[in-house]
Amino acid sequence: MSTATAIVKPVMPERHFLNDNYGIRSWLLTKDHKRIAILYLFSITFFFLIGGVFASLIRLHLLTPNGELFEADTYNKLFTMHGVNMVFFFLIPSVPAVLGNFLVPIMVGTKDLAFPKINLLSWYLYMAGGTFSMAAMVSGGVDSGWTFYAPLSSGYLKTHVIMLAVGVIIAGFSSIFTGLNFIVTVHRMRAPGMTWGRLPLFVWSNYAASLIMILGTPVIAITLILLALERGFHIGIFDPKLGGDPVLFQHMFWFYSHPAVYIMILPGMGVISEIVPCFSRKRVFGYSFVAFSSVAIAVFGFVVWAHHMFVAGISVYSALVFSLLSYAVAIPSAVKVFNWTATMYKGSIEMSTPMLYAMAFIGLFTIGGLTGLFLAALGLDIHIHDTYFVIAHFHYVMVGGMVTAYLGGLHFWWPKITGRMYPEAPAKLAALITFIGFNLTFFPQFILGYMGMPRRYWAYPPEFQVLNVLSSAGASVLAVGFLLPLLYFAWSLKYGEVAGNNPWQATGLEWETSSPPPTHNFHEIPIVTKDPYAYGEDAEVTVVH
Amino acid sequence: MSEHSHPTPGLYVVILLALVVGTCLTWGIAFVDLGKWNPVVALTIAVIKAVLVVLFFMHVHYSSKLTKVTISAGVFWLMIMITMSLSDYLTRTFLPQ
Numbered sequence: 014m015s016t017a018t019a020i021v022k023p024v025m026p027e028r029h030f031l032n033d034n035y036g037i038r039s040w041l042l043t044k045d046h047k048r049i050a051i052l053y054l055f056s057i058t059f060f061f062l063i064g065g066v067f068a069s070l071i072r073l074h075l076l077t078p079n080g081e082l083f084e085a086d087t088y089n090k091l092f093t094m095h096g097v098n099m100v101f102f103f104l105i106p107s108v109p110a111v112l113g114n115f116l117v118p119i120m121v122g123t124k125d126l127a128f129p130k131i132n133l134l135s136w137y138l139y140m141a142g143g144t145f146s147m148a149a150m151v152s153g154g155v156d157s158g159w160t161f162y163a164p165l166s167s168g169y170l171k172t173h174v175i176m177l178a179v180g181v182i183i184a185g186f187s188s189i190f191t192g193l194n195f196i197v198t199v200h201r202m203r204a205p206g207m208t209w210g211r212l213p214l215f216v217w218s219n220y221a222a223s224l225i226m227i228l229g230t231p232v233i234a235i236t237l238i239l240l241a242l243e244r245g246f247h248i249g250i251f252d253p254k255l256g257g258d259p260v261l262f263q264h265m266f267w268f269y270s271h272p273a274v275y276i277m278i279l280p281g282m283g284v285i286s287e288i289v290p291c292f293s294r295k296r297v298f299g300y301s302f303v304a305f306s307s308v309a310i311a312v313f314g315f316v317v318w319a320h321h322m323f324v325a326g327i328s329v330y331s332a333l334v335f336s337l338l339s340y341a342v343a344i345p346s347a348v349k350v351f352n353w354t355a356t357m358y359k360g361s362i363e364m365s366t367p368m369l370y371a372m373a374f375i376g377l378f379t380i381g382g383l384t385g386l387f388l389a390a391l392g393l394d395i396h397i398h399d400t401y402f403v404i405a406h407f408h409y410v411m412v413g414g415m416v417t418a419y420l421g422g423l424h425f426w427w428p429k430i431t432g433r434m435y436p437e438a439p440a441k442l443a444a445l446i447t448f449i450g451f452n453l454t455f456f457p458q459f460i461l462g463y464m465g466m467p468r469r470y471w472a473y474p475p476e477f478q479v480l481n482v483l484s485s486a487g488a489s490v491l492a493v494g495f496l497l498p499l500l501y502f503a504w505s506l507k508y509g510e511v512a513g514n515n516p517w518q519a520t521g522l523e524w525e526t527s528s529p530p531p532t533h534n535f536h537e538i539p540i541v542t543k544d545p546y547a548y549g550e551d552a553e554v555t556v557v558h
Numbered sequence: 559m560s561e562h563s564h565p566t567p568g569l570y571v572v573i574l575l576a577l578v579v580g581t582c583l584t585w586g587i588a589f590v591d592l593g594k595w596n597p598v599v600a601l602t603i604a605v606i607k608a609v610l611v612v613l614f615f616m617h618v619h620y621s622s623k624l625t626k627v628t629i630s631a632g633v634f635w636l637m638i639m640i641t642m643s644l645s646d647y648l649t650r651t652f653l654p655q
């Protein structure tokens with residue numbers, strides 16, 4: 014950043030939340046939302062790496078058609094543990110529990126979340142859930158698939174299904190507590206002048222995701238408890254042999270697990286809504302549409318779940334309704350995509366690393382979303398249901414969308430969290446490698462699926478090998494793209510340039526305070542007088558003295 | 559928040575009695591075969607009892623509007639799950655031959 018006028022080099026603030034207190038105790042008993050966010054950052058990175066190892070083993074196995082590397086049973090365990098780790102222990106907590114935890118209180122202009130102790134408890138529950146899931150893993154693994162479908166899981170499998178289910182239930186409570194904290198904080202603790210119409214879109218989207226967390230998560234807990242009752246005590250709920258109904262399991266499971274997709278993606282969309290206006294130097298286009306589309310997605314996302322069950326024997330009339338509603342939920346998602354592009358239109362775009370990730374998100378999420386419509390179409394779904402087309406579709410949303418947004422957000426707020434800049438050149442390289450590796454991994458899977466390769470199979474016909482080798486090659490490129498940030502983020506902690514309060518000249522309260530912020534976020538509670546995205550205008554926030 | 563009014567011990571006793579009556583009623587009716595109305599009657603009594611517990615024992619009747627809205631949202635979401643699931647179960651037999 015070199016301009017004609019001499020710029021005073023920013024210095025690290027003397028006191029901030031990272032050096033306010035030292036020692037393991039000060040971290041494990043902290044009530045500071047920023048420190049809890051960092052605890053979460055380390056833990057979800059750990060689970061992401063574990064999930065990544067499983068993914069690598071899957072791709073390694075699929076290099077050859079005849080299933081030479083692993084036994085079929087082992088292969089089933091690999092994809093189950095990959096799914097469980099990534100969905101419940103990485104994707105769901107990623108943006109809310111790390112970036113949301115760190116940013117929501119600062120963005121609304123308050124000292125902490127409404128219930129700091131519950132926030133800490135949520136991390137402990139997450140770790141307890143993770144411990145159960147790890148225990149299930151090391152004591153032999155589980156092979157039910159992350160979806161736990163009954164009666165396979167309740168009556169037939171000999172693996173540690175209940176232990177894993179307990180892990181998922183406990184982790185669910187941690188996400189309920191995060192959601193509860195966000196909702197109460199947004200309702201009760203906004204700074205003076207921070208009206209609902211001035212709430213940053215990142216807060217809106219986390220608020221919407223929180224609604225899903227508290228309304229949906231109890232259902233997965235109940236479903237898995239019923240599953241455990243059937244498995245442990247042979248109480249007939251899902252198994253027809255015991256008088257149960259297997260489709261009921263799918264109804265209950267997807268009542269949570271489809272909205273859970275929006276728990277994962279909505280906060281990611283919030284990240285994009287912050288990055289795009291900042292690096293386009295423009296006010297976000299259609300603020301209220303973007304804000305309300307988050308809430309619309311949260312609400313309508315609850316009435317589309319049976320699109321996972323079109324070939325499971327549900328009534329055709331019901332399927333018709335769910336198909337239509339699934340199409341409808343694409344509308345608010347499209348509103349967001351159009352508004353981000355309209356924000357960029359005629360903007361002064363700076364291709365920084367976060368912006369590269371944001372643009373990757375917009376493209377990849379659009380592909381992921383549109384292929385979702387293929388799957389929501391009643392006729393086409395019969396052909397591509399349970400094939401690699403589905404795998405490719407949701408990895409475009411979850412990895413191409415969510416992980417990309419998470420990485421973009423991490424780069425965007427890294428200077429705020431640590432006080433130091435990451436090195437721009439390797440970061441851009443990592444973004445590029447991730448993008449190439451991602452597409453190489455998952456695009457061939459669309460074709461494989463369309464050609465009829467079923468998901469979760471341990472072997473495949475030899476004519477599918479070329480595309481599978483391409484996909485596995487892409488996975489190794491993707492792995493490099495994910496590992497690079499670990500290296501340069503660690504490097505930047507010591508050698509990174511000091512960032513100063515606002516390295517991006519961004520608007521928003523988080524950029525008003527020092528980097529890293531003081532323990533109570535602000536020296537004085539700010540008074541908000543401006544819209545959140547007043548780019549190109551006087552974006553000052555007055556502070557009362 | 560609004561701690562100004564609380565249920566009196568007398569009211570607690572009345573609610574308790576109502577719950578006991580409800581339980582006895584459910585038990586008694588179990589001996590009468592009402593055909594397809596069996597679950598309907600049992601569930602109706604159960605719902606009335608649950609509402610009494612939520613309103614008085616859990617103090618929702620005396621709570622703020624926001625608390626009431628939150629609880630109604632939970633119930634409403636449960637209804638979504640039940641109704642939309644029933645949209646499958648109840649129309650399966652409509653299948654054209």
Ligand SMILES: [Cu+2]
Nearest residue numbers: 271318320321
């Ligand atoms: Cu879905």
